[in-house]
Amino acid sequence: MGVHDGHRDRMRKRFLENELNGFADHEALELLLYYAIPRGDVNPLAHALMDRFGSLSGVFSAPVELLAQVKGVGTQTAVLLRLVPQIAQRARLTDLERELALNTRARVGQYLLELFSRERNEAVYEICLDGKGKLLACRRLGEGSASAVNLDIRQIVQNAITFCASSVILAHNHPSGVALPSQADQGATLRAKAALESIDVRLEDHIIVADGEYVSFSESGYLG
Known part of the structure; x- marks a missing residue:
């Protein structure tokens, strides 16, 4: 047994x-690295990753291609560093979906803050609910620009039909950190509302998440 084995x-x-x-x-990062790099001293590598990305959160949020640029990080290690936080997030979301009916703004907000916590780009989701606010499905509709999200109206309607939704909540994030809807956001939301009403499904809300906060179209009067 070498000196590094004893340290591990x-x-x-x-x-x-x-x-x-x-x-x-x-040290927490070093411990995780043991399971990608089975031999040797990985303490300098843990420090190098922290220095490069600024924090533990920064390491786990970094793309695989940037992680792999750090000397000593191969593809296997980079994949592990991206995989672990995403598995943890999926577990938290699964617990929220199982335990919470999304029938209050606070519960919806809690769910969405977790959902968007690892999104680096602007993305839009559709949440399909039954008549009691129980989650039937959450589908990622795609990515939009930093200034306005492009809603696929046809896909929104198709998802509502597929999952027999009584109501729908739309949500997207603003990575810029400003949780205010643009005119394009408002226009697209009203078109989605009209399309859903044509199949007798209610657009419950459209929520924008930014910098740990969220803004509700419904509470702000943007749904009419």
Whole structure:
């Protein structure tokens, strides 16, 4: 057993006894790197990743191609660093979907803040609900520009029909950090509302998420 093997065993023992309590961010990252790089000292690599991307969150949010540019990070390691937070997010979303009826603005907001937490570009989602606000489906409709989202009206209607929705909530994010709807957002939303009404489905809301906050079209009077 080499000196690095002993260090790895001590780190694992610390985790098993106290989980991540007492670990610095770079140490937590180092522990994860053990499972992609089975031999050697990965502490310098953990520091290099933190220096390059600024924080643990920055490392986990970085694209695979940028992670792989850091010396010592191969494709396998880069994929692991992208995979772990996305699996954790999926687990949290699954719990929210199972436990929460999305029948209040606060519950919808909680769900959407988690949903958009790892989106780097502007994206739009459609949430299909039953008559009691239970989630039937959440579908990513695509990406839009930083200034306005392009809503695929036909796809929105098709999803509502497919999942037998009683109501629909649309949502998109503003990576710029300003959660205010543009005129293009408002116009597209009203077109979606009219199309859904033609099949007797209610557009419950359109919500914009930005910088940990959200704005409701319904509460702001934009749905008419």
